[in-house]
Amino acid sequence: MEAGNPLLDDFVLSLTGSERPRVCFLPTASGDADHYIVRFYRHFRGSRCDPSHLSLFRRERAPADPAEHLLSQDLIYVGGGSVTSLLGAWGAHGIDAILREAWERGVVLCGLSAGSLCWFSEGVSTFHGPPERVAGMGLLPWSNTVHYSSEPKRRDALHAGLLDGMPPAYAADDGAALHFIGGEVAQIVASRRDARAYRVESRHGRIVTTQLATRFLGDPGVVPLPAPVRAAGAGP
C-alpha cells in the first residue's frame, strides 16, 4: 500500500493465482485506524479483487465468524502498527490460531512492518522504550527486522539480539519484500530500485550480513512465480 506505487500490491495479488482474489485486510496493529482501512480499499479496489477487512475493535459490525471469513480468503494482508498490541489482540480473539490454519491451507499471508514481524519467531520492535526483541507467531523459524536501513537503532538491537541467541534474521528495507514458501525464502522482490533485503546472523560471535539478490518489480518482463505458494512479505 505504498502511495503511488502499486508494484508490491500487484505482486501479492498475483501470488494467489486467482483472477479476482478474495483479500482480507487485518488493521489490528493500527487499532483499526479508519484512515488505514480507507487506504486499503483504495489500493485493493473491487475491480481487481474482492476486498474486505476484519475489525477486532468493532466486532458487532464485523463478520460474525472470523474463522469462516479468514479461511475463505485467497490473501490476508496485515497492516502495520504495534506488533505487541497486534499479537495481544489476536490472542484474545483466537486470530493467531486461525491464521496458522489459513497458512497451512495455502492462503497467501502478507503484511508490512508489524504485519511482517508477526509471522516470524522473533523480531525487533521499537515502541515506548528502546528497540527490543519481541516474539512473533513463529510460522517462519527466523527473526525479522523491517525498516532496516532507515532505522540504525533497530539494526543495533537486532545485532545485539543475534549475539544473544536470536535465530538468523531476514531484514528488509522499506520497499523490499521477502517471499517465503513454507519456511524458506523463495525470492526477494522490491518496489523501489534501491530497496534490498539481507540475511543477518551471528557466526562465532560476529555479525555476518549477506545482501540478498533482489528483483525490482518495475522492470518490464518481470513475472512472479506461479501459485500455489505461501508467502510473507516485509516493507515498505
Added chain:
Amino acid sequence: MLLALAPPPARICLLPTASGDATAQIRAFRSTLGGRGYDASHISLFRLEHERVPLVEHLLSQDLIYVGGGSMVNLLAIWRAHGIDEILRVAWERGIVLAGQSAGAMCWFEAGISRSRGQARMVPGLGFVPGLLSVHYHRDGERREALLRMVAERGRSGYGLDDCAGVLIRERAVSATLSGRDGAGVFRVEPDGSGAARETRLVARELSSPRPAIDDVAEDIRELRRVRALKGTRATSRRAGER
C-alpha cells in the same frame, strides 16, 4: 465530578487503548481538559505520534488515569501484552484515581458485560473492584439481560449503569452513585435467594450540566457506520448464499 477529584494542576493521562487509540477520543479528551490548567497527556499503544513515553514512570506520576471506551477484550489483552495491567495495579495501590467510561469503567471490576466479541457476554476485568458491571444498561437490552442472567446463574452481584450514570468506588465498594442526565440510573443487581436476579434502582446524585462524554460519536460517523454495517450484512448473506 471526576475533575473535582483531581483539581488543576492535576496530571491526567488518557489510555485510549480500547478504541484502538481513536483520534476522535484523544481529541475530545484534550478539548475537555484544554485551557483549564491540567497537565493532560495520553499514551498510545498503536501509533507513536509523539515522543516515546516511559510507561511506568509516566503512569505512576499521574493524579488521575482515565480509560476510554471501546473493546474491553482488546483493552485487557493489549494492556497485558505491554505490562500496563501491572502498572495500573501499582497506581491503584498508590491511590491514583482510576476512572473510565464504558469498557474503561468495566475494566476495573472483576468482570464486565461486553460486546467485544459481538454478542453481549461476560468478560473478565482487572478485578480491583469486586462484582460485575454492565454499562449502556437500558440502551442495550442484551447487556441488561446478560447481567441479570449472570447474577441469577452464578450468584454474583453487580451494577448496571445507564449512559451518563456513574459510580464512585472507594475501598473497593461503591461510595456514591451519580447521574448526569434525567432518567440515567444506577442499578444494583444481586441474587434474590431463589435463583433469580433482583434489580434495585439506587438513588443517584444528580450532576448539573455535564459536558458531552468523550466517547460521544458524531452523527455523521454514526451514519457512515450504519451504512457500512448494512453493506456488511448484505455481503455476508451473499457469500453465505454462494455455498
